[in-house]
Amino acid sequence: MKTMGIGDLALVRPRSFPDPDATARASGADDILVNALVTSDLATALGDCSYVIGASARTRSGRWPVIDPKGMAAAVVARLPDTGAAIVMGPEQSGLTNDHLSRCHALVHIPTSPVYGSLNLAMAVQVLCYEIRMSVLSAAEDGTSIGDRREQRDAAPATAAELEGFHAHLDELLTRSGFLHPDHPKQLRLKLRRLFMRADLDQNEINILRGALTSLDPDGAKRRNP
Amino acid sequence: MKTMGIGDLALVRPRSFPDPDATARASGADDILVNALVTSDLATALGDCSYVIGASARTRSGRWPVIDPKGMAAAVVARLPDTGAAIVMGPEQSGLTNDHLSRCHALVHIPTSPVYGSLNLAMAVQVLCYEIRMSVLSAAEDGTSIGDRREQRDAAPATAAELEGFHAHLDELLTRSGFLHPDHPKQLRLKLRRLFMRADLDQNEINILRGALTSLDPDGAKRRNP
Numbered sequence: 533m534k535t536m537g538i539g540d541l542a543l544v545r546p547r548s549f550p551d552p553d554a555t556a557r558a559s560g561a562d563d564i565l566v567n568a569l570v571t572s573d574l575a576t577a578l579g580d581c582s583y584v585i586g587a588s589a590r591t592r593s594g595r596w597p598v599i600d601p602k603g604m605a606a607a608v609v610a611r612l613p614d615t616g617a618a619i620v621m622g623p624e625q626s627g628l629t630n631d632h633l634s635r636c637h638a639l640v641h642i643p644t645s646p647v648y649g650s651l652n653l654a655m656a657v658q659v660l661c662y663e664i665r666m667s668v669l670s671a672a673e674d675g676t677s678i679g680d681r682r683e684q685r686d687a688a689p690a691t692a693a694e695l696e697g698f699h700a701h702l703d704e705l706l707t708r709s710g711f712l713h714p715d716h717p718k719q720l721r722l723k724l725r726r727l728f729m730r731a732d733l734d735q736n737e738i739n740i741l742r743g744a745l746t747s748l749d750p751d752g753a754k755r756r757n758p
Numbered sequence: 759m760k761t762m763g764i765g766d767l768a769l770v771r772p773r774s775f776p777d778p779d780a781t782a783r784a785s786g787a788d789d790i791l792v793n794a795l796v797t798s799d800l801a802t803a804l805g806d807c808s809y810v811i812g813a814s815a816r817t818r819s820g821r822w823p824v825i826d827p828k829g830m831a832a833a834v835v836a837r838l839p840d841t842g843a844a845i846v847m848g849p850e851q852s853g854l855t856n857d858h859l860s861r862c863h864a865l866v867h868i869p870t871s872p873v874y875g876s877l878n879l880a881m882a883v884q885v886l887c888y889e890i891r892m893s894v895l896s897a898a899e900d901g902t903s904i905g906d907r908r909e910q911r912d913a914a915p916a917t918a919a920e921l922e923g924f925h926a927h928l929d930e931l932l933t934r935s936g937f938l939h940p941d942h943p944k945q946l947r948l949k950l951r952r953l954f955m956r957a958d959l960d961q962n963e964i965n966i967l968r969g970a971l972t973s974l975d976p977d978g979a980k981r982r983n984p
Contacts, residue, residue: 534871534873534874535870535871535874535875535876535877535881536870536871537871537873559876560874560876561874600892601888602892642888643891643892643895644762644891645760645761645762645763645891647760647763648760648761648786648787649761650761650785650786651761654881655761655880655881655884658881658884658885659884659885659888662827662868662885662888665869665870665871666826666828666869669869705974706970706973706974709970709973709974710973711969711970711973711974720966723912723962723963723966724966724970727957727959727963727966727967728957730956730957730958731953731954731956731957732956733953736949737949737953740946740949740950740953741953743937744932744935744937744950747932747935747936747937748931748932748935748937748974750976
């Protein structure tokens with residue numbers, strides 16, 4: 533929960549609380565356990581949350597709409613500014629009872645493999661919290677890419693002139709070596725250019741590549757070691 | 759992994775394997791452990807996977823492109839019909855080394871909370887596998903087969919072994935030419951690897967580049983024109 537920026541935990545009739553094992557496993561996130569609301573009934577846990585989603589391992593739900601984690605996250609985030617939303621996770625073995633379900637506006641189902649669908653509770657919580665965080669971030673960024681995702685560059689991107697200088701150097705050397713033929717070289721030249729363009733070279737990398745080319749130039753070597 | 763329909767696990771130098779604790783925790787998914795490839799080096803683990811993504815807890819990556827889990831899943835699914843893709847997860851404490859990174863085409867970062875970003879390894883695996891499953895399902899629901907999302911390529915993506923062959927060839931030639939020095943070559947080698955990894959080379963391009971290298975090899979030229 534905490535890795536995904538979510539902090540409000542309510543525990544309904546926990547088997548053991550506080551539990552030294554749980555506290556130890558929470559490591560740096562034990563503040564969430566310390567601040568958890570511990571109660572004997574779901575109604576108290578839900579408090580004034582106006583939107584309640586139950587987590588379900590089943591896709592057949594009778595009359596409840598079943599949404600996927602992304603749809604759940606969108607619905608939760610859309611309600612966040614004004615009102616609270618809650619996700620209800622049942623006990624690991626038995627899941628939610630009809631009484632629990634009767635307090636839910638919708639169910640969320642994680643589409644696990646039909647071959648092996650038994651996602652444990654911790655993993656289900658992680659996936660649902662992850663989708664809520666992705667939805668919060670995407671709402672905040674309003675569709676633009678997250679700053680975190682931007683590439684970090686060591687150096688400025690190569691200018692068009694620097695790229696052309698590199699390609700001319702490569703071309704000249706490979707023509708002299710006999711690899712590129714002046715008569716029908718078009719496809720091969722194009723392919724070489726394309727692969728280096730895909731690499732989106734920066735100025736430092738251009739310098740490295742040109743240094744490498746110079747080191748491979750028999751005449752250049754002659755000049756260096758006459 | 760198994761709950762998300764993913765079955766191929768490779769373990770590089772596991773601390774303990776088989777481990778009774780791991781087997782017990784895997785419950786119904788212990789077949790994945792039994793069938794895991796256990797090896798002493800990452801190259802063997804990657805096998806002929808042609809697209810390699812490293813999981814990174816950091817957003818600063820030097821020059822590797824950093825994508826989010828959804829972007830990673832889309833890229834992986836686009837490559838699935840023909841070729842393998844691998845996600846490399848580092849050890850829990852230390853993460854990936856530069857040597858690991860040098861085999862990656864891109865990094866995936868899960869945008870955790872800046873307040874508490876320490877997602878443990880199991881949770882990170884769950885989130886990434888979840889996104890791959892969602893991407894597979896969404897391809898199926900679109901009515902498009904996974905193959906339809908394939909990128910347009912002239913040739914099959916280069917396998918890890920083909921990439922290593924090219925890098926070894928480049929390294930050998932540039933060491934012989936004096937451009938790479940056996941004593942302090944680390945940063946320069948890494949930068950060269952990284953820029954070619956970003957280009958996401960295909961087999962045809964590997965052949966072109968190796969042909970170019972051979973043409974620039976003074977000893978190779980001697981052999982051709984004695």
